[in-house]
Amino acid sequence: MQSLMMNSQLMISNILKHAEKNYSKREIVSVTADNPRHRYTYQDLAVRTRKLANALESLGAKFGDRIGTLAWNDYRHLELYYAVSGSGMVCHTINPKLFPEQVNYIINHAEDRFIFVDVLVMPLVEALAAHLPKVEAFIVLTNKVNMPQTTLENVLCYEELIADQSSDFEWPEFDENTASGMCYTSGTTGNPKGVVYSHRSTLLHAYAGALPDVTNASGRETVLPVVPMFHVNAWGLPYATIMTGAKLVMPGPKMGDGETLQDLIETENVTFSSGVPTIWLALLDYLDKSGKKVTSLSRVTVGGAACPRAIIVRFKDNHDTMVYQGWGMTETSPLGTFFGLQPGMEDYTDEQITDLQTMQGRGVFGVEMRIVDEDNNELPWDGVAFGALKVRGPWVIRGYYGMSQTPGEEGCPVDDKGWFDTGDVATINADGYMQITDRTKDVIKSGGEWVSSIDIENAAVSHPHIAEAAAIGRYHPKWTERPLLIAVRKADREASSSDILKFLADKLHKWSLPDDVVFVDELPHTATGKLNKLALRKAFEDYEFPEPVNIQK
Incomplete structure (x- = not known):
């Protein structure tokens, strides 16, 4: 029938x-090269x-x-x-x-x-x-x-x-x-x-993006998409905002300029904005230096890379702005998961809520997700097991342009059940909150165990003297690989390797502690602002740890 x-x-x-x-x-406000x-x-x-x-x-x-x-x-x-x-x-x-x-x-x-x-x-x-x-x-x-x-x-x-x-x-x-x-x-x-x-x-x-538990797009909102329109359709905001009648504020070529973003937020009464972590760090640093505020900004979405805990805390404590982290890829349009509190969490402490905010959120209806082991066996959602993250749904890719769309053939990104392998390693807890622990190609395998470079990086950037950090695996004669932390100091700040290692000692599992810290003037990034781990591994391919560390598993 x-x-x-x-x-x-x-x-x-x-x-x-x-x-x-x-x-x-309804109004659309833009910064352009000619206006x-x-x-x-x-x-x-x-x-x-x-x-x-x-x-x-x-x-x-x-x-x-x-x-x-x-x-x-x-x-x-x-x-x-x-x-x-x-x-x-x-x-x-x-x-x-x-x-x-x-x-x-x-x-x-x-x-x-x-x-x-x-x-x-x-x-x-x-x-x-x-x-x-x-x-x-x-x-x-x-x-x-x-x-x-x-x-x-x-x-x-x-x-x-x-x-x-x-x-x-x-x-x-x-x-x-x-x-x-x-x-x-x-x-x-x-x-x-x-x-x-x-x-x-x-x-x-x-x-899906306009749902209340996602961006909550509506005619009552003023939205500033800092995420570029040239990258995955600005996370769908040019469609969700116009669909729901939101006021739209667009930063043009000034999307990385903290002063311009602050001015747009304040003068246009922006309530919601989306961008990658580097953008928010630039805005927060500008606000700290200038003493200016973003009083209308009730929430921001962070995606494109794992959000450091420091961003979440600084927005909440200094500006009463809630951070909502999401996860997705070009291949998922990009929405896959999004943070949101569930019924029964009303009595959570600030620390417990922040813990959840550092995760990538829960699945959005329309995207199925699973984690699997090396033999493609599905793993439990218990917050302990972690494996390759796979997804499928009506806005998830089934093939690349000009390449095979037949599962199993070279170039086809999905298996015979329609699951797309994201290339991410993740864990999912019993409440459905997913956390990316690494990219498959970036995970550090030390002594037969996986060490999350993302956990190390997020802990490192919470140090008051560190502006940015990246963790990669380098050769170790006993453990095959051990973590090396590569960090950029904030301007006019000093911090030694021993200072950073002491700072991290109570923030990471002992096995995840880096064996050394190297300071550089800047870190390489991809065109979308993500850390370029490939370039870092190339630059440090001949690196040797100073002395074997007497660490016990």
Whole structure:
């Protein structure tokens, strides 16, 4: 027996149509290279997006074409999100912070026909243009007055392109499984791999992300997405916010600037924001030095890397802001888990709540998860067992672009049961709270036991003189590997190796204590701000511990 319900397709364009009718006066505020505080409404967004859809058609862009963007978080990029996908094309967001050769590979692999580029990214495009034979034109995201001088011939001005276009456009309806967006992984080994999202997966992900126990998106919120729109669709916020009518504040190229973020939060009354740990450390340090506050900010989401306990404590104690940690990947759209307190936890102490906040949260409906041992046997959720984390669900990848989608074949990321191996090592407690203990490739195997580099790093950055830290495994004649801590001191602060080791002594299990601490001026990062452990292992491949440590298991 079949249902008698309408079979409407889930379309990204329907978000915009709904928002225009129901939240037309809601505001979108942007920082751009040509305007430090641009303002307009959802109504303006809808009108300009229809004009952009007509402009794409005038360029000759067709259904299924990949349209690339090299841009920051602002209103023009938002217009591209909806115009490109809504027209049946694929919005391919590209990280301008990647190495030029990676950007070159990604654009050619995706076969982008047109690239929309921020003014500040033009030097990169100019350097690569000769190696991008299939790109027909570059459209600069600015107005005529601020168009940069360039040697490129196939360059158009965004505002001129859409200026004379009609604001009437009938959004097409098609199969909801049609590709809507692309984002390439930023792995440190091999070429980046393309993840292709659908209209269906994107809308289901937006629904889940807006749930009360996740971001609690609503028209009563003012949201500042600091996480880049070029990285996993800014964690779905450009869809969840517009879907629910939230005021949207976008930091443009200033997403890493503590002063700008503080000013935006205070003057626009931002209530909720999302970003990676390095962003929040920069903001907290600015607040400490300036004495300024973020009085409207009730909560922040942290993802992309494990959140140090120090960030959670500093936000709560100094600014009465709650930190919600989540976990996900490019391959999971990215939402997989999210922190939230459960009934029965009302009497938890601050310390117990902070303990939970340092974990990556509970599964969000729509994502199944399991942990397995080396023989793929499922492990219990007891907070003790840890193993490879696998997930599946309607917004989880089943194959990479241009690679095999047949389970078991080389290049296919899922097994014959549809489980995607995340590459993370995790433990899950009886209440369903998951904690990443390491990446499979980063775990330190010492004397037959796994040591979590993340635990070591989080403990180290809680030291008042340490700005950032990374733990890697290095050769040990007795134990095969032992942890080496590589740390960056805060400016004008002093700390010796013995100081740090003493500090860590009561914060880590004895077997997890590093055998040495080495200080450096800075640590290498990937283009998405994560610690580049591969580069660190390469840099310290010849490292030898000073003396064998008399440690007993």
